[in-house]
Amino acid sequence: MRLLPYIVAAWLLLTGLYGIVTSRNLLHVIVCLSIVQSSTYVLLLSVGYRTGAIAPIFAEHPPGTPAVDPVVHALVLTDIVVGATVTALLFALAVQVFKRRGEVDPARLRPLRE
Amino acid sequence: MIWFQLLMFLLVAAGGTGTVLTRDPKKQVIVLSFYGMLLSILFLALQAPDVALSELAVGAVALPLMLLVAIANVRKKLHK
Amino acid sequence: MSPRFRKWLFLVSTLGLALLLFWAVVALPGFGNYPGPYGDLLNSVAVYERHVTNIVTAVNFDYRVLDTLGEEFILFAAATGVMLLLREQRAAPHYRLPASPRAVFARSDAARWMGLGFIGALMAFGIYIVLHAHLTPGGGFQGGAILGSTSLLVYLASKESVYRRVTPKFLAELAECAGAGGYVVIGIGALLAGGAFLQNVLPLGQTGNLASSGTIWLINFSIGVEVTGAFSILFLEFIKEVPEREDSA
Numbered sequence: 152m153r154l155l156p157y158i159v160a161a162w163l164l165l166t167g168l169y170g171i172v173t174s175r176n177l178l179h180v181i182v183c184l185s186i187v188q189s190s191t192y193v194l195l196l197s198v199g200y201r202t203g204a205i206a207p208i209f210a211e212h213p214p215g216t217p218a219v220d221p222v223v224h225a226l227v228l229t230d231i232v233v234g235a236t237v238t239a240l241l242f243a244l245a246v247q248v249f250k251r252r253g254e255v256d257p258a259r260l261r262p263l264r265e
Numbered sequence: 266m267i268w269f270q271l272l273m274f275l276l277v278a279a280g281g282t283g284t285v286l287t288r289d290p291k292k293q294v295i296v297l298s299f300y301g302m303l304l305s306i307l308f309l310a311l312q313a314p315d316v317a318l319s320e321l322a323v324g325a326v327a328l329p330l331m332l333l334v335a336i337a338n339v340r341k342k343l344h345k
Numbered sequence: 346m347s348p349r350f351r352k353w354l355f356l357v358s359t360l361g362l363a364l365l366l367f368w369a370v371v372a373l374p375g376f377g378n379y380p381g382p383y384g385d386l387l388n389s390v391a392v393y394e395r396h397v398t399n400i401v402t403a404v405n406f407d408y409r410v411l412d413t414l415g416e417e418f419i420l421f422a423a424a425t426g427v428m429l430l431l432r433e434q435r436a437a438p439h440y441r442l443p444a445s446p447r448a449v450f451a452r453s454d455a456a457r458w459m460g461l462g463f464i465g466a467l468m469a470f471g472i473y474i475v476l477h478a479h480l481t482p483g484g485g486f487q488g489g490a491i492l493g494s495t496s497l498l499v500y501l502a503s504k505e506s507v508y509r510r511v512t513p514k515f516l517a518e519l520a521e522c523a524g525a526g527g528y529v530v531i532g533i534g535a536l537l538a539g540g541a542f543l544q545n546v547l548p549l550g551q552t553g554n555l556a557s558s559g560t561i562w563l564i565n566f567s568i569g570v571e572v573t574g575a576f577s578i579l580f581l582e583f584i585k586e587v588p589e590r591e592d593s594a
Contacts, residue, residue: 152271153375159274161366163281165359170285172355173348178290178335182297185328186281189304192320193277196311199384202377206312207388207400210480210553214392218400219312220384221391225404228319229416232486232572235323235331236423239579242335243430246586249339258348314482315401318474322490327576330497334583 156197163190177245177255185238192227199223273307280304290336294329301325396549397479397558405484406564410543414528417568421525424575431582452502460502467495475569479558485568492569493576500584508584517577524571531563 163186170183199220205212207221249255280300287293301324308317374380387400387408397403405413452460475488500508532543540546543560550557 153377154370154373155271156274156376157370157373158367159278161363161370162278164366165363166282166285168359169355173352175288176290178332178339179288179293182290182293182332183285185297186284186300189281189300189324192304192316193274193307196308196313196316197376198373199379199381200311200377201379204312204379206314206482207384208314208398208482209388209392209400210398215389218384218388220379220381221387221400221404222381222384222409224313224316224401225409227313228316228401228484229405229413229486231316231319231323232490233416233420233423235328235490236420236427236575236579238328239331239583240423240426240430242331242583243427246335246338247430255339315399315484315487318483318487319490322487322494327490327494330494331579331583334580334586338583338586 156200157194160190160194160197163187163193175256175258177248177257178242180257181238181241181245184241185234188230188234192231195223195227270307270310273303273310277303277307290332294333294336297332298325298329301328392552395545395558395561396552397561398553399479399481399484401482402478402484402565403558403561405486406478406561406568407545410532410564413564413568414532414543417525417528417571420572420575421521424521424578427579427582431586452504457502460498464495464498464502467491467498471495471573475566476555478565478569479561480553480555485565485570486572489569489572490576492573494580496577497580500580505584509581512577512581514578514581517574517581520570520574521578522574524567524569524574527567527570528564531560531567535560 167183167187167190170186171180174180174183199222201217201219204217204219207218207224209216209218212218245255248260252260254260277300280296280303284293284296284300287296301320304324305317305320308314308320387404391397391400391403391408395403395407471488471491473488474483474491475485478484478488496508496512499511535544535546536542538546543564545559545561547559547563549559556562
């Protein structure tokens with residue numbers, strides 16, 4: 152039971168990779184990549200969690216109350232927003248590939264010969 | 266680990282698997298949004314309200330919307 | 346490489362990766378036993394040192410402020426990349442969409458009223474989230490994502506021309522650049538005031554007040570402006586590509 156969160160994170164990583172390897176659609180590849188990315192969120196937040204502790208916000212609790220790790224929260228929350236913009240860039244690339252080649256199946260995309 | 270966290274971990278694992286196995290991006294929009302919501306609830310259960318808010322705005326709303334618009338772009342020429 | 350062979354190759358190598366991951370994970374401290382000193386240290390001193398109650402914001406915009414500067418420029422570069430990629434396409438004449446009149450498909454009454462009804466509330470919520478970053482959960486990143494996506498409700502509730510009028514491209518670009526630049530300007534301001542780059546040199550104020558925490562508040566605000574601009578630009582660029590004629594099927 153104490154390992155379950157880490158196993159869930161590893162599971163998300165491996166499932167996402169499986170999706171990427173077997174995908175027939177670039178948009179599907181990008182979504183699978185975002186699943187892989189979310190595995191890091193689960194891992195980081197699980198590492199920083201402490202049983203019975205409060206969130207690292209001391210608006211209602213006095214400082215010194217046992218709280219979970221704020222550093223991993225800061226890492227994850229910036230990455231979610233920044234990662235979304237990078238995913239948008241990947242979507243733009245996929246759209247571009249489709250416009251140039253009329254195809255989003257990676258298996259049927261051949262290297263450019265122009 | 267309280268039972269709620271256990272439940273959310275299992276649901277997130279199932280949601281991620283479901284999102285990967287949904288091969289049609291059009292259907293994936295809905296599944297992805299649902300997965301974002303599950304992640305957000307899990308983060309709340311892990312005492313991370315900041316991260317939950319971030320995931321709710323981005324994972325459950327913005328990312329599926331971007332996927333939706335990208336699909337519309339990719340389908341465009343097939344209709345002509 | 347045939348798909349079947351690739352799948353088997355993947356499954357075999359994944360088994361190895363899974364074993365390695367499991368090996369790594371077993372050595373971690375069990376779930377719920379966070380051992381690290383850094384989080385505890387910050388939790389006990391940040392309230393007194395920086396006059397904030399939300400420690401996560403203090404980590405982002407003070408203790409790890411240089412790291413966040415890097416993150417911010419990744420965001421900036423990605424949004425700029427989307428703009429460049431989709432703009433170059435439109436310039437190439439043989440890829441341009443046919444200039445036939447665009448049929449606007451009607452929004453249902455439910456979509457229209459729900460959309461219009463929620464715009465104000467969501468805007469207020471987003472602004473609240475940005476402004477109270479140092480006190481309650483939230484911050485520039487989350488509030489900016491909410492604000493940047495809110496204008497999309499106008500598109501969903503009415504039509505594209507109205508959406509473009511309420512979300513001027515110029516304003517979105519200005520917000521993105523001003524936010525990104527503002528962060529650096531605050532850092533240089535700290536240098537001029539005699540501190541280190543991005544050091545918190547402003548008076549910290551009363552803990553719990555809106556006007557407290559020194560430069561944390563300012564940097565957070567500029568991040569909020571930038572993320573709002575970046576998300577607006579992303580949606581503006583992607584939606585420009587979608588022909589309105591598209592049926593909903």
